[in-house]
Amino acid sequence: MTKAALSKTTIYILLSIGSILMLLPFVWMISTSLKAPNEVMAMPPVWIPSEINWTNFTEALKVAPFDRYFLNSVIVTILSTVGELITTILAAYAFSRIQFFGKHVIFAVLLGTMMVPGEVLLIPNFVTLSNLGWIDTYKALVVPWTASVFAIFLLRQFFLGIPKELSYAAQVDGCSEFKFLWYVMVPLAKPALITVALLKVINSWNAFLWPLIVTNTQELRTLPVGLSAFTTEAGVKYELLMAASSMVVLPMIILFFIMQKYIVAGVARSGLKG
Amino acid sequence: MTLRPNWKSTCKAILYLLPALLILITFNIYPIIKSFLMSFYTDYDYFNNVVHARGLTNFITLFNDQNFIKALSNTLIFVVGVVPISIILSLLIALLLNSKIKFLGFFRTIYFLPFVTSVVAVAIVWGWIFHSDYGLLNYFLGWFGVDPIKWITDPNFAMLALIILSIWKGLGFNIIIFLAGLQNINQQYYLAAKVDGASAWNRFKTVTLPLLSPTMFFISIISIINAFKVFDEIFALFNGRPGPANSTLTVVYYVYQKFYEEWQFGLASAAAFVLFIFVFIFTLIQLIIGKKFVHYQ
Numbered sequence: 001m002t003k004a005a006l007s008k009t010t011i012y013i014l015l016s017i018g019s020i021l022m023l024l025p026f027v028w029m030i031s032t033s034l035k036a037p038n039e040v041m042a043m044p045p046v047w048i049p050s051e052i053n054w055t056n057f058t059e060a061l062k063v064a065p066f067d068r069y070f071l072n073s074v075i076v077t078i079l080s081t082v083g084e085l086i087t088t089i090l091a092a093y094a095f096s097r098i099q100f101f102g103k104h105v106i107f108a109v110l111l112g113t114m115m116v117p118g119e120v121l122l123i124p125n126f127v128t129l130s131n132l133g134w135i136d137t138y139k140a141l142v143v144p145w146t147a148s149v150f151a152i153f154l155l156r157q158f159f160l161g162i163p164k165e166l167s168y169a170a171q172v173d174g175c176s177e178f179k180f181l182w183y184v185m186v187p188l189a190k191p192a193l194i195t196v197a198l199l200k201v202i203n204s205w206n207a208f209l210w211p212l213i214v215t216n217t218q219e220l221r222t223l224p225v226g227l228s229a230f231t232t233e234a235g236v237k238y239e240l241l242m243a244a245s246s247m248v249v250l251p252m253i254i255l256f257f258i259m260q261k262y263i264v265a266g267v268a269r270s271g272l273k274g
Numbered sequence: 275m276t277l278r279p280n281w282k283s284t285c286k287a288i289l290y291l292l293p294a295l296l297i298l299i300t301f302n303i304y305p306i307i308k309s310f311l312m313s314f315y316t317d318y319d320y321f322n323n324v325v326h327a328r329g330l331t332n333f334i335t336l337f338n339d340q341n342f343i344k345a346l347s348n349t350l351i352f353v354v355g356v357v358p359i360s361i362i363l364s365l366l367i368a369l370l371l372n373s374k375i376k377f378l379g380f381f382r383t384i385y386f387l388p389f390v391t392s393v394v395a396v397a398i399v400w401g402w403i404f405h406s407d408y409g410l411l412n413y414f415l416g417w418f419g420v421d422p423i424k425w426i427t428d429p430n431f432a433m434l435a436l437i438i439l440s441i442w443k444g445l446g447f448n449i450i451i452f453l454a455g456l457q458n459i460n461q462q463y464y465l466a467a468k469v470d471g472a473s474a475w476n477r478f479k480t481v482t483l484p485l486l487s488p489t490m491f492f493i494s495i496i497s498i499i500n501a502f503k504v505f506d507e508i509f510a511l512f513n514g515r516p517g518p519a520n521s522t523l524t525v526v527y528y529v530y531q532k533f534y535e536e537w538q539f540g541l542a543s544a545a546a547f548v549l550f551i552f553v554f555i556f557t558l559i560q561l562i563i564g565k566k567f568v569h570y571q
Contacts, residue, residue, distance in 0.1 A: 011370050018367055019384045022442070026387065028410060029399045041408045091294035099279040100287035106295075113302050117503050117553055119526050120546040123312065123533050124305035127320070147297035206392040208506045213534055224394040224506075231398060231513055238402050245395040256390045260383055 029249070033057070033242035040239050056243040063233055063240065066247055068219065069226035076141045076211075076222055077204040083146030084200050085193065091152045093181050096159035097167065110149045119209075126213060140214040141222070145204065151196045158192035159185060194262045198255075205252055223248045313544035320539055332544035342545060344520055345528040346552075348433065352524060353501040355437040356444070361493060364445050368452035369482075382453070386446035393443060397510030400439045401426060404511075426512065429521035436522050440507055444500070448493050455489030456482070487568045495560050502553050505530065525549045 027047075032040060033056055035049040060066060094100070095107060125144060126135075134140040162185060170180040186193070208224045215221055221229065227248050234240045312318075313333070317326035336342045371381060388396060403410045404425035412422040425435040459482065467477045483490075505526040508516055516523035516531075525545060533542035 008373075008375065011373055011375055015367070015370050015375075015381050018370075019381060022384050022387065022445070024410070025396060025399045025403060025442070026391075028403065032402070043408065043413065045410060045413060087294040087297060090290045090292075094287040094290035098283055098287040098290065100284040101279050101281075102284075103279070103287070106291075109303070110298065113298070113306060115554070115557070116306050117499070117546075117550060119503060119505070119529055120309050120543075120550050121302065121305040122529070123539055123543055123546070124308035125301055126533075127308075127323075127539075128300065128305070131323070143297070144301040147294045147301075149298065149302070152294060202390050206394075208392075208394050208509070209530070212509075224392050227392070227398065228394050228510055228514070231510075241398055241402070245398050248395040249391045252390045252392070253387065256387070257383070260379070 026249070026253075029242045029245055032239055033246045035239050037237070037239060053239070056239045057247070060230075060234070060240045060243045060247070064226060064230045064244070065218065066223070066226060066230075066244060069221050069223045070247065072138075072141075072220060073205055073223040075138065077201055079138070079142045080145040080204050081197050081200045083142065084148055084151055085197060087147040088151040088155050088196060089181070089186060089193075091147075092155035092159050093185065095152065095156045111153065114149050122209070122213065129214060135214055136216050136220055138220070141211055141220070144210075145207075148200070151200070154196060155189060155192050158189050162188055191262070194259070198259055198262060201255070202252060309543050309546060312540060313547045315540040315543070318540055320537065332540045333548075335541060336544055336548065341520065341523060342525075342528055345523045345525050345545075346548075348520075348522060349502060349504070349524045349549075349552075351433060352437065352440070352504055352522075353498060355433070356440050356501050357494065357497045359437075360441045360444055360448060360497060361490070363441070364448035364493075365452055365486075365490075367445070368449050368456060369478075371449065371453055372456045382450075385449050388443045389446040393506040394510040396443060397439060397507050400435075400442075401511050401513075404435050427518050429517065429519040432512070432517040432521040436504075436507060436511060436517070439511060440501070440504065443507070444497070448497065451493055452486070452489060455486050459485045491560070491564045491568045495557060498556055498560070499553055502549065502556070525552075 031047055031049065034052050034054070035046065035056075036051060036053050039046045039049060095103065129135055129140045129144075132139075134143075166184060167177075167180060170184060171177075175183075206224060207222070208228070211222045211225045212228070215225065218226075218229075227244055230244050231241060234244070314328045314330070315325050316329045316331040318324075319326065367385060371378065371385075402408075406412060406422050406424045406427065409425070411425065412420075415423070423431055425431050463481045463485065464477060467481050472480065503526050504524055508522050508524065508527055512518075512522060516527045526549065529542050529545045529549070532538045532545060
């Protein structure tokens with residue numbers, strides 16, 4: 001073997017070992033979710049169930065209303081993502097294309113808020129929402145998350161890169177500014193918008209602390225909150241726990257596989273966690 | 275399109291900004307100010323929103339509370355335990371992924387997977403892996419003659435279990451950022467170094483590391499900020515408790531306890547504020563150190 005081939009082989013071996021370590025928990029989760037109870041605690045561990053046991057999923061659905069949690073997660077994720085996209089597009093347009101008094105001050109204040117950890121905002125936001133009577137409503141889960149400074153910043157950068165001449169040409173053709181934004185700028189900014197939307201979907205789907213605090217009733221639980229409550233409800237029935245975990249994790253994994261190309265490029269470009 | 279701001283363009287801009295600003299002012303800017311003020315509320319009637327007394331008592335109470343001191347030191351242990359290892363491992367993997375090999379997309383996807391999945395779900399899976407009798411980890415350690423470890427129930431090992439889970443979860447994000455940084459390095463530098471006869475290690479030391487320093491700097495700031503805020507992992511891994519004997523009680527967990535379990539809003543705000551100061555100081559220190567060592571191309 002040549003020296004180059006040898007180093008390539010080493011790279012493959014190292015990467016494969018790493019991949020196995022990264023994947024193992026997922027494989028273990030899915031494998032356990034399909035096992036019969038007597039195989040769950042077997043030592044040495046059983047990796048491939050002797051019989052595929054789909055009943056764990058239906059059983060988990062019987063113990064807790066995961067279909068309801070799932071629906072809640074879908075509703076909250078879609079509404080907050082759509083909301084954020086709308087507010088972000090409008091604000092980013094103002095910051096990138098309109099000259100107005102106080103522009104730089106407002107922008108600097110917004111960027112400054114990004115430094116404050118979200119946990120600091122927890123208590124006053126809870127108080128605001130309970131004053132509004134929004135605790136235990138979808139509004140509490142969605143509305144506070146329909147705007148993000150990071151998203152505005154990312155999209156503004158992208159809008160700034162779109163040539164100004166396009167706006168002038170549209171103006172000459174008698175196209176209104178608002179129409180120009182939605183029919184020209186937005187389609188051009190598709191890569192940036194997909195990045196913003198995907199990061200939002202991931203964060204929204206996986207959000208835990210906020211939904212935990214603003215919901216008290218079972219009907220409003222999202223998947224992570226429902227799953228966390230399920231750990232006490234299911235006790236030590238690991239096959240059920242793993243089936244429930246799979247239901248939370250798999251939709252994001254599937255979405256990620258489909259959108260992989262965009263998300264990797266998007267996160268790499270923006271370099272921030274949403 | 276106007277080039278200078280006037281009242282007409284300002285009115286128009288406000289219309290465009292209104293939806294975003296309404297949300298951001300209500301749920302971002304106002305709460306930042308409010309939470310600062312709240313940390314000085316020493317006697318607060320939450321139901322009627324009346325403040326009876328203000329003062330510094332909350333901060334004094336905090337630093338006399340053994341649990342808060344414990345939470346602070348646990349948070350620091352967590353930051354020190356997670357950040358350096360995570361950065362070194364992710365740099366190593368990013369370097370491997372940056373070579374010209376097949377199945378690159380496949381490998382990249384696998385390493386990124388934990389980042390897109392719910393912390394709660396994967397923490398439950400890890401809780402099972404850490405199981406002292408039937409867990410995979412002890413089973414594998416058994417091959418090397420290690421006696422079963424009570425990862426979740428022994429206060430001496432709970433933090434280690436939390437650190438392992440957190441490194442695994444966060445690795446993918448750092449790898450992607452490092453990969454982007456590596457791909458931005460101009461190949462000409464490597465060619466020049468090769469012509470000069472620099473060894474692989476020397477090329478890494480004199481070309482890659484300095485040119486990667488802005489990325490490194492960015493990752494260390496983000497990682498430290500995120501590590502300071504750990505909560506979901508703990509809640510899920512230890513079943514809604516901060517570990518055995520408070521062994522994984524962190525500052526955010528403490529805030530959660532004071533706020534949500536004990537309804538001590540003033541004290542919780544003060545603790546959140548202390549966390550903010552810590553994050554701020556650490557970021558500031560990094561910015562100062564960064565100025566010295568970060569090279570921009």
